[in-house]
Amino acid sequence: MAGEVRTGTGHGLLLVRRSPGAVGRWLRRGLVASTMAPLGAWTGVTVAETAARSAAPYDVALEVLAARPAPRGGRPVLGFFDLHGKAALTLQASGLRKPQRWLVWQPGVGVVETPSLPRLGLPSLVDAAGARGDDVAERVGGVLRGHEGQALDVLVTVLGLLGLPGEDLLVRGDCAGASDVEPGTRGVLMFDRLMADEAQHRAEWEAAWGGPAPGPRETR
Structure with missing residues (x-):
């Protein structure tokens, strides 16, 4: 990617517990042109374009990537997305028939209820991230109980508190070692x-x- 910075594609990040080769094959079976990068034990994925290749109304790239079911062998999969000005944290946990769970934060409000989406609890989020420290859940909870700031600020802060990589992909849409993947x-x-x-x-x-x-x- 030679240091190119994406603009206008929004902010989103998936962290998948599979190799870049396996994640690339999964992305080619999808609907979204993506940028991915090896990030230690994880492979990070973000959108490379604003629109998915599918027809409306299923053509918002961030929404399509956020909602896409992950390969069973690649779970847990964690998601960090700025969707319509709200911060969405997602988890697709390991195991059979476990639905994707969501935690949504809104500026000026804090965590909001999502009756149509399974709720993601902090213990599950911290456990899936492999975060170390007895106070991680408490610190993340403190951020989410706050009302100040914007969605991206919250996502970056939570990502850091969990000790997870991928901030450059989330914020800039690019990082060292990144490559683009086109859907078939x-x-x-x-x-x-x-x-x-x-x-x-x-x-x-x-x-x-x-x-x-x-x-x-x-x-x-």
Whole structure:
């Protein structure tokens, strides 16, 4: 990357417990052009472009990367994202059928409730990060109980308190040893086709029955 600094792509960071080679293969099966870098025991990932390659409304790169299910063998996966001015901390924990959990902080408010998203507790966050020190959870909690500052400030502070790498990727979108990964065209086309088919199914169901269409699990 030769020291190039990305601008205008927003701020986000995934930390994945897999080698860069494995993470690169995973990213090529996704929807987002990404920048990744080896960061010790982790591989860091951020977005390389503002928009994902998929069609709207699934085309906001940061949102797509933040919500993407991680490979089971690469977990725990930690996420640090500035989404719409809010700081989102995410965890995809090791183990089967464990949903992604979220902790969301808003300037002027502090931690906000996310009824539709499983809540991420501080002990789980600290444990997944492998943070050392008896007071780490207390210190992170102190930051999140505060109301001052902006989302990126909170993300950088929490990242540091957890002893995790990747600040340059989070803030600048670049760091030493970083490389870009392009998503495969075939996967993007398949995703767009699937979403279009689901949208058509919902529209047809609502026109015929006057109510929301059942989800995938209800139709199987």
